[in-house]
Amino acid sequence: MLRFSLVAAVSVWAGAGVADVPRVATDIAPVHSLVSQVMEGVGAPDLILRPGASPHDYALRPSEARALQSADIVVWVGEALTPWMSKPLESLSPDAQKLELMEVEGTVLHDFRDLSEQEEEHGREEDHHEHDEHTDAHGHDHEGADPHVWLDPANARVWLTHIADALSELDPDNAPLYRKNAQAARDRLAGLEGDLAKRLSAMQGVGYISFHDAYQYFEKRFALEPVGTISLSDASTPGPARLAALRDRVAGSGVRCAFSEPQFDTRLFQAAIDGEPVKTYELDPLGVGLEPGAGLYPALLEKMAASFEACAKGE
Structure with a gap:
């Protein structure tokens, strides 16, 4: 039954x-x-x-x-x-x-990437330390294929x-x-993918940061380029050195937007973009705010694209 x-x-x-x-x-x-x-x-x-x-x-x-x-x-x-x-x-x-x-x-499949490699040297040692602690605490590490494949x-x-x-x-x-x-x-x-590609063309060349590096499948499909992330993963908390390195990178780099997620504290963004003219938007990779069912997946892609469009337009 x-x-x-x-x-x-x-x-x-x-x-x-x-x-x-x-x-x-x-x-x-x-x-x-x-x-x-x-x-x-x-x-x-x-x-x-x-x-x-x-x-x-x-x-x-x-x-x-x-x-x-x-x-x-x-x-x-x-x-x-x-x-x-x-x-x-x-x-x-x-x-x-x-x-x-x-x-x-x-x-x-895309291998995990470490956007911290683009940041200042003084943030790297703490980034790797945080990465190792995450591996020990959760029994898995960020090597091999990135699992956010549905994006x-x-x-x-x-x-x-x-x-x-x-x-x-x-x-x-x-x-x-x-x-x-x-x-x-x-x-x-x-059909949706073709439509999103046209809509997201306005985001090409626009600098942004996100809470954690979960979006490379979406970004590579639609030619988007992040400047950095607040956290290396959605299971680790960034320390002062990482936030300082990201602030240095954001300052004067033309970063226009910061993307939060529904389940994370947006105050971390304020620490990373303090004093910079950066607007905050939301990305939801799991469809937290959507009704489960057949329509959720296309709605998830549409909602993510709408956040990027708002960033591109400065809305």
């Missing part, structure tokens, strides 16, 4: 056999959105990570653990984003499938195909609908 989603997602049952519909669990809201698009007219996936929570360090609620354990397939970004999911996934039923999106063929819409288009294929294997009766939905979603995303 198909369980209701953990979030208020609407399922449309277009004559599908309920007993045959796979039980699907997803990690974060953007992935849940992509799977929801493929499953439209058949069922709805479960969202494991509640909106607003950090994907890097999370304790499952009992209801979330049950949804994960009873899944026929789990679609997740990968261990680099949610290391805490590895252990629960090991105890899944032997018949349960796992689709790790970072491992999907055709996915564009490149080209990756999402690749994944839609693989999600449809995986669901079709589990549920052959609904395979034509899964594949039709995936194609429609790919077409919509391709």
